[in-house]
Amino acid sequence: MNLRRDVFQAIADPTRRAILLLVASQAMTAGAIAANFDTARPTVSKHLAILTECELLQQEQNGREIYYHINAKNMKEVADFIEPFRQMWDDRFNKLEAVMKNYKSKK
Amino acid sequence: MEQKTKVHAEDGKQEITITRDFDLPVDLLFKAYVEPEFIEQWMNTKVLKQESKKYGSWEYETRDPKGNVAFVATGVIHELIPDQKITRTFEMGGTPFGVQLELYYFEAVTEDTSRLRMHVIYESVAQRDQVLKLPFAQGINWAHNRIEEVLGKLK
DSSP states (O other): OOSOOOHHHHHHSHHHHHHHHHHHHSOEEHHHHHTTOSSOHHHHHHHHHHHHHTTSEEEEEETTEEEEEEOGGGGOSHHHHHHHHHHHHHHHHHHHHHHHHHHHHHO | OOOSEEEEOOTTOSEEEEEEEESSOHHHHHHHHHOHHHHHHHHTSEEEEEOOSTTOEEEEEEEOTTSOEEEEEEEEEEEEETTTEEEEEEEETTSTTOEEEEEEEEEESSSSOEEEEEEEEOSOHHHHHHHHTHHHHHHHHHHHHHHHHHHHHHO
């Protein structure tokens, strides 16, 4: 786990992308982040550790709580935000393919 | 595994290319782009107007589950060659993203498979980058909705 992880690997996972989206609007505690997912809490913690390791998230101590906030400067490269865009089109095209296959089979 | 959908966007350019291989004959792929019945299904939108011909115009409207208009997209078709090419403009109403010029190239790979290449040109590099970030923005709204849901349950 000491290996510095690749940003691409970090954002390839849908849960990690969702975490980034959540935290993009405001700093949140691990508990508040986990409340947004059906996944088990330790799984969310693991995702947070990976995102922190590759410096997409930063931790900040505030009293007894640790808040996670987004490290905006690492999110600015086109390469970093293109993957969600690609996924969106991939989903859309998958739907197109399914709709037309369905039509073809009914003909 | 090779990705089915590829997006090519170079830093500092005002265009992108999206390429996708389909397990569909080219005529069916083309149909998905010109017939309202199919557009509505795969784009998950309402087609208010779709004149699939040279200089025809088109208008789509998407509503959220509450029935409010979420977005309106409009444009004009400049060229339409069946099973080969569509050139059209695209503009999302009420957004600062400007007008996009979209060129769709349809190509048969085999009798049952086809390829789509979508070349999109934006008004500026800044606008292109904003659109690329859109899914992130949508995701944030989605996250906000989830938060509202969670908070709503606590009340």
